Amino acid sequence: MVALSNDQPVVFHAEKLTKTYQMGEVAVRALQSVDLDLYEGEFAVLLGPSGSGKSTLLNILGGLDIPTSGQLIFRGHNLTHANDRELTQFRRASIGFIFQFYNLIPSLTARENVGLVTEIASRPLSPEKALAIVGLSNRLNHFPAQLSGGEQQRVAIARAIAKRPEVLLCDEPTGALDYRTGKLVLGALQEVNQEFGTTTVVITHNAGVAAMANRVIHMGSGQISSIEHNDHPVGAELLEW
Template sequence: MPPAADPHPPILQARKLCKVYGSGEAAVHALRDVDLDVARGEFVVLLGASGSGKSTLLNILGGLDRPSSGTLSFAGQPLTGVGEDALTTYRREHVGFVFQFYNLIPSLTVAENVALVTDIARDPMPVDEAIALVALSPRRNHFPSQLSGGEQQRVAIARAIAKRPELLLCDEPTGALDYATGKLVLEVIARINAELGTTALVITHNAAISGMADRVVRVADGRIDRIERPERRLTPAELAW
């Protein structure tokens, strides 16, 4: 008798992912046989030193890059071996990205920057709702130059979540911020994860941030070194570094 189907299959499932840049003696193995399942609604921290492969992994999970070999699926649908149009649709409809640098358009206001993604989303969140979720309603008509670094990063998060993505992928979202401001940004990401049920993956080299995760995936030399599950998820306010 075949085993019963998993009632809660992973939203992301990676098997034997490899990524090689170049060839021959100059080849760089950025990922080596990575297996990873990510549950829907989970908060995962990818922790590792610079050059460990964590950004390469995040880019492949988000459909920004392709693996050299291995398989990846989202909600049971394959992402490896599909065409560019399918990857574009995946990114547009299911994934929100937040990077270390905010990538806001200087000539647009907060509301206008957030509204950019609502034009291409199937079921977008009202712009003002997304701005309220990151606690920036009083700044909706300000330009990026009138905002602090932390406020600009929160605009970037609002823009990412305005299309209601199932996945929020964050690459060093506090890397350019000071301690106090970084905590405010982490609080916003935690709130999105808790209140909207958005699956969140956060890359960091800061081990202290791992305390707020459901699971911590430690990456070294292109491999998953180990996976840890904290006894209790800390709030960003409880983190110290």
């Protein structure tokens, strides 16, 4: 594992991103004037307690939500005022999402679940290739109910990477998994990051995961409190938590 230089191209440029939700008469500020650049090919970890703004930031980066103010630029294109059609196209072409819960279709095999994405992608990996990358070549024809939780999460990763996204956004991808299985899933994310140069952002409550990141972005109260640069990221198999 090697450190990533910040002379890499900027993929996302966020400037003064603010998100406010109105809860009755109370305004809840989920993000407060966040400035952040994310770089091509980096593996970044977002750390912070519940309510710190991590998921809100991830959803705005992925075009699932829009900021109340500030701007978000993706490879020179300002997404802040994009309409629904433009955001849909952005998500479809450039973003892979992985969440804590796998959202696989129970009646489809692993191969068929991944194949749903390849049908709408412009330059997809084959389902077989995507599943091989996450170590599931021997589970192609298994249904979700026949797979462990970790295997289902790796199918979800294969589904996300099959369209070759430029960015992987992962919200607590190991939150429902045990220690050993979580390391396998993180290893799959790390392999994708290294093989394809996919910019990868992982939300976690688990500080131990930070050891595998190029940068660790600490959040609290809707703000970035600090950013750590890791000159010696480790392989997922060496993580301890």
